[in-house]
Amino acid sequence: MMFHFLFHFSITTMANKITLYTAATPNGHKVSILLEELGLKYETKALSFSKNEQKEEWFLKINPNGRIPAITDGDQRVFESAACMLYIVDKYDKDFKFTFQQGTPEYYELLSWVFFQMGGLGPMQGQANHFYRYAPEKIPYGINRYQNETRRLYGVLDKALGESKDGWLVGNKYTIADMINFSWVNMGFWAGIDTKEFPNLEKWVEKLEAREGVKRGLDVPEKFTKKEEWRKDPSSVDVHAKAASAWIMKGQEEDAKKK
16 A cells, blocks of 8 residues: 655644545545635545555545545544535634535525535536546547536536626635535546636636635645646646546456456
């Protein structure tokens, strides 16, 4: 077993023993962005997908589904990215900086956008990524189906942001609803989608990219360079995609053998 062992320190007044198990993906980024925005101290353990570390027995005791991210906080384990974010704000965001008080209309609106990402944007864009970047054969139907559905969901976000007085998804402030959706929209290029098609969304992405907490969170567990590389030379990301495709295909074969 090999994983990177990193420490992240920022100012906090509340004791915790958080360890974030993660990788440089949209799902990983959303949790590290929240931790950085809250200024919490935490430890990072980076898992290598190419070595299938997320399927090793030690990690399956933390997340039985063998996926990142997950966190432990002392004896408490939490897996699934939205569950991690809700746990963190419930326990550590006592001033409701990035959430709202439970029971309020804003809180339920926030939950709606959180699960919009979990049930729609993430799964659809994830499939667009697969067919556009990783599949061993290019299947036009699969690429078009999931790119178009992702674009539709981007349109939903774009409309909501355009109707928002303050340019945020919920209420009049930046919340975990923005963070959780941003982490996927920020990687739209990987699925072959350019946010320039959506002016309100593009402005929102630029606003989040400028935040110091977001910058720090994107650099966990390693410096985030793919988007800048793509901007300079769109073909440059093909090297990353080819390498990733190899371990994705291998992982699928291993999973199939376990059935």
